[in-house]
Amino acid sequence: MTDTETDPTMIWHKTVCVLCSNNCGVEVRLDERTITRVRGNKAHVASKGYTCEKALRIDHYQNARGRLTAPMKRLPDGSYIEVDWDTAIDEVAAGFQRVQSEYGADKIMYYGGGGQGNHLCGAYGAGTRKALGATRRSNALAQEKTGESWVEGRLFMAHTHGEFAEAEVAVFVGKNPWHSHGFDEARRVLKAIAADDSRSMIVIDPRRTETADLADFWLPVKPGGDAFLLAAIGAVLVEENLVDTEWLAQNATGSAETIAAFATVPIADFAERSGIDEDLVRKTARRLAAAESVSVVEDLGIEMAPNSTLISYLQRAVWLLVGSFGKPGGMTTHSSLAPLINYSATGNEPLDPVSGNAIISGLIACNDIADGMLSDHPERTRALLIESSNPVHSLAESEKFRQAMRAAEFSVVIDVAMTETAQEASYVLPAASQYEKVETTFFAAGFPENKATVRPPILEPLGDSLPEAEIHSRLAKALGVVTEEDLEPLRAAAEQGYEVFAEAFMGVAAANPALAGIGGVVLYETLGRTLPEGMAPAAVLWFSAQQLAMKQSDALRRAGFRGEGQALGTALFEALISNPDGVVFTKHEHGQSFDMLGTADQRVHLAIPELLDELRRLPEIPSDYTTDEFPFVLSAGERRSFTANTVVRDPAWRKKDAEGALRLHPSDAERVGVEAGARVRVTTRGGTAVAVAELNDTMMPGHISLPNGHGLAYSPAGGDPEIFGVSTNELTTTDWKDPIAGTPWHKYVPAQLEAVQS
Numbered sequence: 001m002t003d004t005e006t007d008p009t010m011i012w013h014k015t016v017c018v019l020c021s022n023n024c025g026v027e028v029r030l031d032e033r034t035i036t037r038v039r040g041n042k043a044h045v046a047s048k049g050y051t052c053e054k055a056l057r058i059d060h061y062q063n064a065r066g067r068l069t070a071p072m073k074r075l076p077d078g079s080y081i082e083v084d085w086d087t088a089i090d091e092v093a094a095g096f097q098r099v100q101s102e103y104g105a106d107k108i109m110y111y112g113g114g115g116q117g118n119h120l121c122g123a124y125g126a127g128t129r130k131a132l133g134a135t136r137r138s139n140a141l142a143q144e145k146t147g148e149s150w151v152e153g154r155l156f157m158a159h160t161h162g163e164f165a166e167a168e169v170a171v172f173v174g175k176n177p178w179h180s181h182g183f184d185e186a187r188r189v190l191k192a193i194a195a196d197d198s199r200s201m202i203v204i205d206p207r208r209t210e211t212a213d214l215a216d217f218w219l220p221v222k223p224g225g226d227a228f229l230l231a232a233i234g235a236v237l238v239e240e241n242l243v244d245t246e247w248l249a250q251n252a253t254g255s256a257e258t259i260a261a262f263a264t265v266p267i268a269d270f271a272e273r274s275g276i277d278e279d280l281v282r283k284t285a286r287r288l289a290a291a292e293s294v295s296v297v298e299d300l301g302i303e304m305a306p307n308s309t310l311i312s313y314l315q316r317a318v319w320l321l322v323g324s325f326g327k328p329g330g331m332t333t334h335s336s337l338a339p340l341i342n343y344s345a346t347g348n349e350p351l352d353p354v355s356g357n358a359i360i361s362g363l364i365a366c367n368d369i370a371d372g373m374l375s376d377h378p379e380r381t382r383a384l385l386i387e388s389s390n391p392v393h394s395l396a397e398s399e400k401f402r403q404a405m406r407a408a409e410f411s412v413v414i415d416v417a418m419t420e421t422a423q424e425a426s427y428v429l430p431a432a433s434q435y436e437k438v439e440t441t442f443f444a445a446g447f448p449e450n451k452a453t454v455r456p457p458i459l460e461p462l463g464d465s466l467p468e469a470e471i472h473s474r475l476a477k478a479l480g481v482v483t484e485e486d487l488e489p490l491r492a493a494a495e496q497g498y499e500v501f502a503e504a505f506m507g508v509a510a511a512n513p514a515l516a517g518i519g520g521v522v523l524y525e526t527l528g529r530t531l532p533e534g535m536a537p538a539a540v541l542w543f544s545a546q547q548l549a550m551k552q553s554d555a556l557r558r559a560g561f562r563g564e565g566q567a568l569g570t571a572l573f574e575a576l577i578s579n580p581d582g583v584v585f586t587k588h589e590h591g592q593s594f595d596m597l598g599t600a601d602q603r604v605h606l607a608i609p610e611l612l613d614e615l616r617r618l619p620e621i622p623s624d625y626t627t628d629e630f631p632f633v634l635s636a637g638e639r640r641s642f643t644a645n646t647v648v649r650d651p652a653w654r655k656k657d658a659e660g661a662l663r664l665h666p667s668d669a670e671r672v673g674v675e676a677g678a679r680v681r682v683t684t685r686g687g688t689a690v691a692v693a694e695l696n697d698t699m700m701p702g703h704i705s706l707p708n709g710h711g712l713a714y715s716p717a718g719g720d721p722e723i724f725g726v727s728t729n730e731l732t733t734t735d736w737k738d739p740i741a742g743t744p745w746h747k748y749v750p751a752q753l754e755a756v757q758s
């Protein structure tokens with residue numbers, strides 16, 4: 001026998017990288033609990049062996065110091081003591097019930113529900129929300145993606161995504177896929193486009209990013225100028241008769257009024273305000289119009305900057321005006337194993353009773369949460385259940401969210417570590433890490449093939465930590481919404497196979513709405529018990545598979561699944577839980593993009609009246625918000641080689657840029673009087689911080705940046721924690737946000753710089 005067969009440290013275990021939404025397949029070697037080697041999984045259905053540098057250091061996530069190993073209870077003096085699980089669950093249930101009876105269940109908010117590599121907790125958390133009657137919820141999508149989801153809802157009632165691997169022209173708006181990825185094998189795809197003379201890459205970004213370096217058209221837009229630039233590109237399409245009117249006539253409504261609005265755009269003026277030469281604007285528009293296919297993706301660079309919702313609309317209007325939807329290499333809708341966010345905006349969204357602002361995709365705007373809780377509004381949120389999220393660190397104006405948690409009557413955090421948010425909670429419940437339980441995510445947006453990976457645990461939970469499915473199950477029982485008597489018949493049915501179980505489960509769900517509401521927990525407690533060891537939390541996916549089989553039976557069959565009714569969904573479920581290399585779960589044909597539009601007439605509804613009004617008002621809207629007091633534009637939260645939100649707390653995982661330098665153009669450094677490596681103070685309306693200066697000529701003069709994911713409290717040696725780097729949300733404010741979606745303008749924070757004398 002070879003070492004590989006006998007030595008457990010030589011075995012390769014299949015899992016995924018949890019550091020961005022791509023979730024590339026990897027194989028790892030373990031020595032006890034240490035991840036000693038990581039390599040790309042060549043058999044992985046989506047990533048095919050591809051990884052970036054981040055995956056190779058995931059042990060810094062798995063084995064960071066400060067993992068929680070027991071439930072923690074906050075004492076009146078602010079310190080924490082460990083309590084056993086039974087005590088914690090009973091007291092957590094009682095705490096929420098107290099808030100329910102004193103203020104009403106609708107004063108409980110659920111925040112979070114997953115991160116870059118884990119979404120099953122959200123599926124189980126949905127059950128606890130139902131059990132509590134907690135209708136309020138939010139998560140990080142409500143500070144990044146709700147402007148986009150509002151626009152997508154209005155245009156398509158569906159989510160769209162590009163086919164970048166095939167696109168003739170790929171466009172990146174406020175996005176640097178070299179570091180933020182966002183589609184499979186991003187760097188391979190970027191290099192392939194750059195190497196092909198018949199294809200083009202267009203990058204709209206003030207910084208000469210790694211992606212911009214590969215681009216055929218780099219448009220270094222002034223910060224705050226994206227709306228003007230995209231409006232001008234659309235206007236050139238109209239002025240030069242480059243619009244695909246035939247495609248629009250067949251596939252869209254509202255074309256005439258949209259084209260008329262673009263026709264009013266002062267192209268030369270808008271080009272100047274965006275900082276892009278008019279000639280380059282026109283060449284870009286002509287390249288888009290000449291292409292057989294155009295794929296476009298936006299990201300936080302514009303989603304967290306002025307005019308964000310309008311920009312989300314304008315970039316879509318541009319590719320719709322050239323008819324690049326539903327064709328190979330173009331934009332398309334896609335199937336979903338489970339929806340991450342809904343795209344059903346109508347323009348008549350319900351209003352948050354506290355702020356009066358729109359609740360988009362069911363999510364309260366992140367910037368409104370703390371202000372609401374700190375107000376004296378009678379409808380204010382009184383209790384928080386926060387799961388796999390760190391809003392104190394991640395949301396605008398950290399100190400305000402800290403104060404809001406202290407103002408809450410009751411708060412519970414479910415997480416792997418004593419995060420900045422956990423440090424303010426009444427109870428902290430320790431979750432197993434993403435490698436200690438079965439997990440998956442619902443990010444997949446592939447077309448014509450869509451893929452998912454359900455990965456088994458490769459380690460036992462640390463200490464007394466538990467998978468979230470078990471935590472929510474215990475909570476549901478303590479809240480009295482499910483009993484062993486409810487579960488026993490379904491457990492017996494599960495023992496008899498999927499067919500018997502399906503009938504019994506559907507019968508119970510129809511007869512008992514309370515149990516249906518916590519369907520995930522019911523599946524975990526019944527079907528889950530029949531699954532292979534460690535896979536019980538995947539049971540909730542059986543229901544997702546059934547729903548997908550009902551909606552997309554042909555696409556499942558094209559992907560190779562067989563059976564009728566529940567058997568088809570069960571075939572998908574069984575494939576998901578037994579293939580750590582991932583599964584192609586649907587296969588479509590290009591014309592079917594239109595079938596998945598959610599609009600009643602299955603056409604694109606191109607005109608969004610509110611945003612066409614914004615477009616017409618754009619000449620009067622500022623493109624520059626800097627002042628003499630704050631003359632720089634700070635991008636607060638740039639993605640770099642070693643940033644991953646707050647997933648990795650151990651700063652030692654960074655091979656470079658350990659402190660998270662403040663990048664600035666050399667001419668700005670000279671103006672301010674700082675040298676490379678010197679300390680520089682950045683001051684905004686929200687606060688002040690000191691960082692190391694990095695002179696970087698990829699930055700536009702006047703534009704400075706700090707990376708995301710820094711400023712976490714961490715104790716490298718196990719003593720008192722230290723803060724590493726700048727926590728950018730100590731510099732932001734909750735009132736600096738988009739007027740429609742309420743998403744914060746973190747990528748455009750007016751700031752001042754000064755040298756720090758040593």
Ligand code: SF4
Nearest residue numbers: 017020023024052055
């Ligand atoms: S961080 Fe890199 S390796 Fe990890 S999932 Fe994203 S692209 Fe893949």
